[in-house]
Amino acid sequence: xxxxxxxxxxxxVGPGTPMGxxxxxxxxxxxxxEELAADGAPVRVRLLGENLIAxxxxxxxxxxxxxxCPHRRVxxxxxxxxxxxxxxxxxxxKFDTDGTIVEMPAEPENSQMxxxxxxxxxxxxxxxxxxxxxxxxxxxxxAQPPLMEWATVPSTHRYISKRLQRTNYAQGVExxxxxxxxxxxxxxxxxxxxxxxxxxxxxxxxxxxxxxxMDTAPKFFVRPTRHGMTIGARRNASEIEYxxxxxxxxxxxxxxxxxSRNDGTVMGHSWTPIDDYNCWVFTMTWNGERPLSxxxxxxxxxxxxxxxxxxxxxxxxAADDYGLDxxxxxxxxxxxxEGIGMQDTAVQESMGPIVDRSLENLGSGDAAIxxxxxxxxxxxxELETTGEVAVAKQADLYKVRSAGVVLPHGVDFQEGSARYxxxx
Numbered sequence: 475x476x477x478x479x480x481x482x483x484x485x486x487v488g489p490g491t492p493m494g495x496x497x498x499x500x501x502x503x504x505x506x507x508e509e510l511a512a513d514g515a516p517v518r519v520r521l522l523g524e525n526l527i528a529x530x531x532x533x534x535x536x537x538x539x540x541x542x543c544p545h546r547r548v549x550x551x552x553x554x555x556x557x558x559x560x561x562x563x564x565x566x567x568k569f570d571t572d573g574t575i576v577e578m579p580a581e582p583e584n585s586q587m588x589x590x591x592x593x594x595x596x597x598x599x600x601x602x603x604x605x606x607x608x609x610x611x612x613x614x615x616x617a618q619p620p621l622m623e624w625a626t627v628p629s630t631h632r633y634i635s636k637r638l639q640r641t642n643y644a645q646g647v648e649x650x651x652x653x654x655x656x657x658x659x660x661x662x663x664x665x666x667x668x669x670x671x672x673x674x675x676x677x678x679x680x681x682x683x684x685x686x687x688m689d690t691a692p693k694f695f696v697r698p699t700r701h702g703m704t705i706g707a708r709r710n711a712s713e714i715e716y717x718x719x720x721x722x723x724x725x726x727x728x729x730x731x732x733x734s735r736n737d738g739t740v741m742g743h744s745w746t747p748i749d750d751y752n753c754w755v756f757t758m759t760w761n762g763e764r765p766l767s768x769x770x771x772x773x774x775x776x777x778x779x780x781x782x783x784x785x786x787x788x789x790x791x792a793a794d795d796y797g798l799d800x801x802x803x804x805x806x807x808x809x810x811x812e813g814i815g816m817q818d819t820a821v822q823e824s825m826g827p828i829v830d831r832s833l834e835n836l837g838s839g840d841a842a843i844x845x846x847x848x849x850x851x852x853x854x855x856e857l858e859t860t861g862e863v864a865v866a867k868q869a870d871l872y873k874v875r876s877a878g879v880v881l882p883h884g885v886d887f888q889e890g891s892a893r894y895x896x897x898x
Contacts, residue, residue: 533558
């Protein structure tokens with residue numbers, strides 16, 4: 475039984491909360507590099523329930539500071555990014571990327587305030603096609619972010635997008651590790667089966683994987699790993715074979731989508747917590763061996779189109795019923811909503827910004843969901859008990875992939891798929 479107290483502990487990510495403090499021990503992706511230009515406009519950032527300001531200085535260095543000037547609490551979004559520093563427009567206090575106050579033009583030159591006053595700042599790096607922040611105890615800062623394959627390949631081998639989702643991060647993660655919904659939510663309908671109550675034809679656009687629609691009740695096998703867990707969803711493929719959809723959950727909030735074909739192209743997400751009620755969804759498509767082709771950049775509309783005003787809000791959302799077309803739903807698809815990413819967003823946001831999980835009725839297909847919740851509460855407990863989150867410093871553990879494979883009966887899914895799931 476997952477209680478309301480458990481749910482509070484899982485979902486609350488602000489400063490001082492058990493989960494928020496655990497997340498602060500990890501490097502966290504939060505911006506795309508193109509959002510910050512040298513001497514360009516600073517960007518408002520809300521991350522783990524905290525209001526911050528990000529900027530790139532004249533030399534290209536990145537800064538992430540408290541959003542409010544320590545003098546009179548002016549919002550530094552209105553500051554001037556100039557000559558290797560961000561200047562408050564009110565009294566001219568200027569801050570470098572390390573949070574040092576380098577100028578106080580309204581104070582005497584020898585003012586002790588210049589040495590004694592500081593603004594809160596966090597370390598920031600640009601790596602792997604995204605910008606990362608570390609918001610935890612400096613003594614525990616990992617040497618590098620997790621070495622997920624998408625972050626280590628050349629830029630030509632990956633495509634990364636970002637969008638806003640108005641839910642707690644956990645709803646996104648749970649959708650990402652839930653293989654049982656794929657053959658239903660994302661399915662196309664067969665117009666020739668008009669008399670059947672459930673008329674799946676195939677999973678769109680995963681037509682290379684007919685097993686998802688043929689067997690909508692997979693059997694789940696969840697294996698704990700040092701990076702989180704590996705999930706094997708087993709479907710019948712023939713009298714002597716199973717189709718295994720193998721997905722990865724990587725602590726604290728990364729998921730990988732099983733590909734429709736094992737040609738090296740994989741997709742995944744980071745469900746970065748903005749606060750208790752919102753998250754940034756970074757979607758990654760990558761290939762470990764070669765540049766992506768044009769048709770691989772957004773296979774199945776997993777990367778949702780967003781507004782070009784810097785908000786990263788999807789072009790359609792709750793106010794538009796996510797573009798729901800009832801005629802399309804009647805004749806062509808389960809949802810009547812275009813695109814896998816938008817279909818996932820619609821059902822996840824429909825639950826409300828935070829789900830009351832104490833009201834759920836979980837079934838056999840929810841084994842990975844149960845394990846995820848235990849894992850997350852476990853790292854919060856680990857931090858409170860030991861003062862450490864060990865996995866945060868073990869970047870090499872994240873060298874894994876997802877896979878979709880057909881294996882003979884009796885073959886262990888992890889052993890049989892190892893050549894696809896292991897990253898050298």
